[in-house]
Structure formats: C-alpha cells, structure tokens
Amino acid sequence: MHPIQMQRTTQKQRAGLQRLLQVALLSALFSCLVLSVSIRAASAGDLAIIVNSSVDVDNLSLAEVRQIFLGDKQFWTDDLRVTLLVRAPVAHERDVVLKSIYRMTEAQFRQYWISKVFRAETPTGPKIVYSSDMAADLVEQIPGSITFIDVTQVPEGAKVLRIDGKLPGEKGYPLH
Amino acid sequence: MKYPRILFWCVGILMSFAMSTRTTAKDFVHSFGQNAHSLTMRATLTTDSVVGHVDSLTVDPDTTKHVLLAGDSSIKKAPRHITTYAELPNYPILKISGFSDIDFSASDAKGSKSGFSEGQFDLQFASELSHKVDFLGELSLTARADAGEVAQLGMAAMPGFNAEVERAIVRYNLADYFKLSAGRYHTQLNYWNTAFHHGMWLQTTIGRPEMIKFGGEFLPVHFVGGLAEGTLGLGPIYAGYYAGLGNSRGNLISRAGDAGSNSNERALLGSVYIRPYAFRDFELGGAGFLDGVILHDGRRYDERIIAGHAVWTKEDPEVITEYANVRHKTINGDSTFNSNAYYVQLAYRLPWFSSQLKPYYRYEVMQIDRLDNVFANVPDYVGYIIGIRYDFSELAAIKAEYRNQHYAGVAVNVAYAQISYTF
Numbered sequence: 001m002h003p004i005q006m007q008r009t010t011q012k013q014r015a016g017l018q019r020l021l022q023v024a025l026l027s028a029l030f031s032c033l034v035l036s037v038s039i040r041a042a043s044a045g046d047l048a049i050i051v052n053s054s055v056d057v058d059n060l061s062l063a064e065v066r067q068i069f070l071g072d073k074q075f076w077t078d079d080l081r082v083t084l085l086v087r088a089p090v091a092h093e094r095d096v097v098l099k100s101i102y103r104m105t106e107a108q109f110r111q112y113w114i115s116k117v118f119r120a121e122t123p124t125g126p127k128i129v130y131s132s133d134m135a136a137d138l139v140e141q142i143p144g145s146i147t148f149i150d151v152t153q154v155p156e157g158a159k160v161l162r163i164d165g166k167l168p169g170e171k172g173y174p175l176h
Numbered sequence: 177m178k179y180p181r182i183l184f185w186c187v188g189i190l191m192s193f194a195m196s197t198r199t200t201a202k203d204f205v206h207s208f209g210q211n212a213h214s215l216t217m218r219a220t221l222t223t224d225s226v227v228g229h230v231d232s233l234t235v236d237p238d239t240t241k242h243v244l245l246a247g248d249s250s251i252k253k254a255p256r257h258i259t260t261y262a263e264l265p266n267y268p269i270l271k272i273s274g275f276s277d278i279d280f281s282a283s284d285a286k287g288s289k290s291g292f293s294e295g296q297f298d299l300q301f302a303s304e305l306s307h308k309v310d311f312l313g314e315l316s317l318t319a320r321a322d323a324g325e326v327a328q329l330g331m332a333a334m335p336g337f338n339a340e341v342e343r344a345i346v347r348y349n350l351a352d353y354f355k356l357s358a359g360r361y362h363t364q365l366n367y368w369n370t371a372f373h374h375g376m377w378l379q380t381t382i383g384r385p386e387m388i389k390f391g392g393e394f395l396p397v398h399f400v401g402g403l404a405e406g407t408l409g410l411g412p413i414y415a416g417y418y419a420g421l422g423n424s425r426g427n428l429i430s431r432a433g434d435a436g437s438n439s440n441e442r443a444l445l446g447s448v449y450i451r452p453y454a455f456r457d458f459e460l461g462g463a464g465f466l467d468g469v470i471l472h473d474g475r476r477y478d479e480r481i482i483a484g485h486a487v488w489t490k491e492d493p494e495v496i497t498e499y500a501n502v503r504h505k506t507i508n509g510d511s512t513f514n515s516n517a518y519y520v521q522l523a524y525r526l527p528w529f530s531s532q533l534k535p536y537y538r539y540e541v542m543q544i545d546r547l548d549n550v551f552a553n554v555p556d557y558v559g560y561i562i563g564i565r566y567d568f569s570e571l572a573a574i575k576a577e578y579r580n581q582h583y584a585g586v587a588v589n590v591a592y593a594q595i596s597y598t599f
Contacts, residue, residue: 063412063453070456072407072414078351081307103456105531107570108491111378114273114598118375120345120361123302123310124271144307 046151046168047096047175049161050136054080054143059162062101062174068146069101071113071122076144084126085135085147093132097148100175148175268311270303277376277596285588294319295594298342298374308350314343316374342374342398353406360434363399364418364447365463367485367498376596380494380523380536380565382577383592386557387500387517387542391430393554394517394542395481395500396465398432399445413450418463420445425479427472429550443467457490469504469550477504477550491534494523504550513548517541517557523565534565555584563592572597 049065051057055076060068067073074082087094089106098104104112113125129135132153139145140158151168154160166173277295301313316339323336347357362370369388372379387394401422408415423433424443449461465481483500499518505511519540526533542557563577572595579590 066453067409067414073352073409074349075352081349107567110570115371115375115378117271117273117302118300118373118378119370120312120343120347123304123312124269 045096045176046173047093047148048151048154048158048168049146049148049163049175050139050154050158051146051161052139052141052143053159055146055159057161059165061164065163065175066101069097069126071116071125074122080144083142083145085129085138085142085145086126087135087148088128088130093148093150096175268303268305270301272299272301273598274299275375275377275596275598277594279382280593281590283588283590285590295376295596296374297337305346308348310347310349312343312345312347313341314374316340316342345403351406353408355405356402357405358402359400360432361399361403361420363396363465364403364420364445365399365465365481365483366395366500367459367461367487367496369395369397375598376594377571377573377598380534380575381521381538381561381563382575382594382596383561383579385498385517385519385521385538385540386559387498387519387540393430393551394502394515394544395483396425396432396443396467397430398434399443400432400434401443403445412454413452415448415450417449418445418447424467425469427470429469429471438470439468441468455488457488459485459487459489461485471550475549476507478507479504479550491523491525492527494521494525494534494536496521502551504545504548511547513545513550515542515544515548515551515554517543532567534567535563536565537562558582569597571599 049060057076064073068082069084069086071084076082086097098106098109102109102112116122117125127138129138129147132149135147135149136153136155136158139147140155154168160167163174164172168175275296275298279293279295280291281293282290296319297317299315301311301315303311303313305311317337318340319335320338321335322333323338341360343360343362345357345359345361347355349355362373364370366388368379368385372384376382384390386392388397390397399420399422401420403418403420403422405418406416420443422443422445423437424439424441425431426433427438444466445463446465447461447463449459451459462484463482465479465483467479467481469477469479471477480503481500482503483498485496485498487497488495497518497520500516502515502517504513504515517540519538521536521538523534523536525531526535537560539560540557542554544551544554544556546556559579559581561577561579563575565573565575567573575592575594575596577592577594579588579592581588581590
C-alpha cells in the first residue's frame with residue numbers, strides 16, 4: 001500500500017475511533033442523566049410530615065392529617081398538645097399543603113383561622129415558620145409539634161410519619 | 177471544532193434533563209430565593225418576632241443537605257445542625273386581633289337622617305396560659321348617641337362610646353373531647369351569634385339577622401356561667417357539643433345576668449353540631465335552652481328555646497339557614513306562647529375579578545305571639561336584603577346593601593354601605 005494511502009487510512013480509523021468515543025461518552029453521560037432524572041422525579045416534591053419525638057405516633061391516615069392541620073384534633077394525648085408549624089406564604093410546601101390538606105385558597109386559609117380563633121375553638125392559629133431549617137429546628141424543640149417539609153430537607157434524626165402507611169418517595173404517597 | 181460540538185451536545189442533554197424534571201424558571205427562582213432566605217434567617221433570626229413560643233435562638237451555620245433517593249424507603253437524612261432554644265414555651269402567649277367598620281346609611285323611615293356612623297371597635301385577646309389552660313377575651317367600644325352614665329351625673333344624654341366586655345372565657349382543656357370553661361360567652365344557641373357576632377368582616381352581609389340582632393330580645397345573645405364542650409371524630413364525621421349552666425336572662429331580657437342572677441334558677445344550654453369530613457364546609461346543628469324569665473314587674477315565665485341551623489360556607493355557593501322557636505309559659509301553666517323566626521341567606525363568590533365579588537341575598541321572618549308579655553317590645557318582622565361584597569384586600573371588604581324591612585307591617589327601605597376589616 002502506498003504510504004499516502006496508509007496515512008489516509010490511519011486518519012480515517014482515528015477519526016472513526018474518535019467518533020465512537022464521542023458517541024460512547026455522550027451515551028454514558030445521557031444514561032447517567034436519565035437515571036438520575038428518574039430517581040429524582042420519583043421523590044421530588046414529596047412533603048414529609050415530621051413530628052417532635054414526644055409524639056407517640058408513627059402512621060396517620062390522610063384524614064387524620066387533615067384533622068390535625070385543620071385544628072380539629074388539638075391533643076395527641078391528654079397531656080400533649082398539638083402545635084402546628086406552617087410555612088409562610090409563597091413557600092412551595094405551603095402551596096402543596098393548602099391544596100392537598102386544607103383544600104383552601106390562601107385567602108380562605110387566613111379567614112379559616114381568624115374565624116376559628118374568633119369562635120373560641122382554638123386559642124391560636126398555626127405558628128408561622130420561614131424556612132425548612134426553622135421548621136425542622138422548632139419541631140425538634142417543641143413537644144407535640146408537627147410540620148411538613150420537602151423530603152429533600154429532612155434532617156438527620158427527624159421523626160418522619162408514614163401517611164396511609166407510606167413514606168415519602170414510596171409509590172402512592174399522597175402529599176406531593 | 178470537536179470540543180464545541182461536544183459542548184453543544186452536553187448543553188442539549190442538560191436542557192432535556194431540565195425539561196424532563198419539569199424544572200421551571202419559577203421553581204428555580206423559588207429554590208434560589210428559599211436558599212437565600214434561609215441564609216438570611218440564619219444570620220439575623222430573632223424568633224420573638226417569628227414564633228411566640230421562642231425567646232432566643234442560636235444556629236450553627238454549617239448545615240449540609242442531602243437528597244433523598246427514590247425507591248429507598250429508609251429515608252437518608254442530613255446531618256443535624258445544632259440549635260438551642262431557651263425557655264420553651266414562655267407563657268402567657270397572647271395574641272391580640274380586632275375588627276372594626278365604618279358605615280353609611282340612608283333610610284326613608286320617618287325622622288331618620290342619612291350619614292356616616294362608626295361601627296364597633298372590637299378587640300380580641302386570645303392567650304395560652306399553659307398547655308392546658310387558655311383565655312379568650314373580647315372588648316367592644318360602641319358609638320352611641322346616649323353613651324355614658326349621664327343620668328347619675330345629672331347630665332343630658334350625649335354621644336360617646338360604650339365599652340363592654342363581650343366575652344371573657346377561661347378554659348381548661350382536658351382533652352379534645354372534654355373542655356371546661358367559665359365566663360361570659362356568645363350564647364351557643366345560634367350559628368350567626370357564635371360564628372360572626374362583632375366580626376363584621378367575617379360575615380358576608382352588613383346587617384345581622386333580626387332574630388339575633390344586637391340588643392334584640394328574641395334570643396339571648398350572651399350567656400354567663402360555665403360550659404363543658406368537646407369535639408369527637410366519629411369516623412367520617414367531626415362532631416362537637418356544648419353543655420352549659422348559667423344565669424337566667426336579666427330583667428331586661430336583652431341582657432345577660434352579668435352582675436349577678438335575678439333568681440336562684442339557672443339557665444341550661446345544650447348544643448350539638450356535625451361537619452362531615454367529605455363536605456368540610458357543611459355544618460348541621462341544633463340547640464336547646466331552658467330558662468326562667470322574670471320581668472320588671474315580677475311576672476315569671478318558663479322559657480324554652482329550640483334552634484337549628486344548616487350552613488354551607490364554601491362560598492360557591494354560601495348557604496346559611498337558621499330557625500328558632502321560643503316558647504314562654506306562665507308559671508301556673510295556664511298559658512303558652514310560641515314565637516318563631518327563621519332566615520335563609522344565599523351568596524355566591526363570583527369566579528371573575530380575582531374572585532373578589534360576592535353578591536348575596538337574605539330573606540327573614542320573625543313571627544311573635546302578640547299575647548306574649550315577654551316579647552311585648554319585639555315586633556313582627558318580614559324583610560329581605562340584597563347586596564354585594566367586594567374584598568379589596570384579604571383582610572378588608574366593602575359591602576353595599578339594600579334592605580326592605582317590615583316592622584309590624586310598616587315598610588322601611590334602607591341603603592347601607594360598609595367598609596369592614598380585621599387587624
């Protein structure tokens with residue numbers, strides 16, 4: 001074979017090899033991304049219900065969660081009062097809870113609690129917290145407290161409740 | 177040339193990644209804002225202004241977050257940062273709120289004058305005294321043309337404000353199903369009386385129903401005594417009850433026995449309601465009230481009141497309907513007098529204009545037994561109101577209302593406007 005032909009053949013082989021490597025690299029990258037997307041999509045947006053360690057409950061039905069957050073159930077036990085910690089407006093978590101638990105608009109939520117206190121059905125409305133950190137911190141400190149935070153923000157040691165027997169990220173988990 | 181091509185592919189894949197996870201610009205901004213806010217909170221937080229329970233707070237700024245992986249039912253949690261709160265909680269935890277309104281009215285009633293009037297200025301004090309004990313107080317200041325104890329000072333009646341302790345309730349909470357309290361209440365006999373009362377902003381309309389109007393005699397508006405109450409979750413139904421023992425109505429029957437009972441007899445109050453969880457905005461309730469009424473001239477009557485209500489407060493539509501029967505019986509049982517009242521109120525929050533408009537209508541009737549001496553000063557009433565409410569803020573509203581009222585057959589037409597708010 002002529003040296004020039006050999007050189008061209010070698011260049012073609014190198015170019016082919018480079019294309020093959022590019023395709024392999026991109027495929028691997030794409031596969032990793034798709035995998036991470038599928039993993040993340042399954043749990044992203046799930047809200048974890050966390051409670052103070054004094055609460056001797058591991059599982060609640062969604063109906064019970066509603067009773068608690070609506071202020072209808074104000075005691076875990078005779079000696080342990082429920083303290084609600086709710087995120088301030090604009091937080092995504094609050095939007096999810098208003099939609100899936102309270103089933104109210106922001107205005108209805110405000111009026112609901114003003115009215116409930118006015119009717120002397122409860123001495124106070126929910127405590128307002130301004131970040132997931134703050135919610136997690138306070139729920140750890142206040143006996144009987146309960147709050148909701150994005151599952152990706154669940155701190156170490158927090159007591160996460162099962163809702164209808166399911167944890168956040170599991171199929172059929174109702175709060176997301 | 178090769179590297180830009182690779183870069184192009186990588187950017188393309190990253191974009192498809194972002195789209196596939198439905199990450200929107202809003203989410204990104206929200207996420208960024210949340211993180212920024214979190215950092216700000218850690219730097220400047222003093223929780224007295226944030227949560228009443230907390231007196232002081234220190235937070236270690238070194239916090240690391242980890243992502244929870246799907247399919248892993250054992251939640252992987254982030255390392256905990258150190259937080260210290262002092263004196264949790266710090267009682268009493270007092271919250272003050274209030275209601276007020278400004279009104280305008282014009283009527284074709286003989287001798288009436290149109291103009292503005294200041295509505296009640298109502299302050300509410302809700303306080304937790306301990307995790308088992310709480311207090312609710314309510315103080316109203318009412319503008320009146322004849323305010324003050326002017327007769328005792330030998331002065332002519334003059335305009336001013338009358339102050340009144342509307343409610344003062346101290347309650348021990350044993351559990352959800354049993355709470356004991358004592359004090360002065362809005363009588364748990366009528367839905368409107370307890371749900372709205374002086375909270376003009378809370379009620380859709382400007383005016384109260386005639387059967388429970390301020391200063392009215394048909395139903396006892398306030399109750400002084402003790403009350404047991406509780407709520408129960410009965411499967412799909414949320415139920416509540418009230419059982420009370422208190423002073424009889426005063427000699428002036430529009431007043432509760434605030435400064436002491438006018439007899440050794442006690443009034444008995446019982447009330448129940450249910451709210452199905454599937455229809456949380458629906459409430460069905462009934463109540464009974466047994467009392468002995470003593471008039472100024474010493475005549476005594478047994479009083480029995482039966483009342484019921486059905487309400488749907490969803491606003492699209494809103495339906496409130498109540499009925500009450502008041503029976504007075506002479507002590508010797510010779511004569512029995514029955515009077516009835518009811519109203520039906522309909523409203524609908526329109527979906528347009530940011531759902532700020534709510535037109536409403538109410539029809540009401542009060543039929544008094546004209547032989548009943550206890551209700552000698554209570555006229556028969558038939559009337560309707562039609563109006564519209566505009567919520568120009570989440571905590572303030574403008575209402576405009578036309579009323580066609582017939583007191584003892586005499587027609588009166590009234591136009592009202594009101595700005596009501598809570599604070």
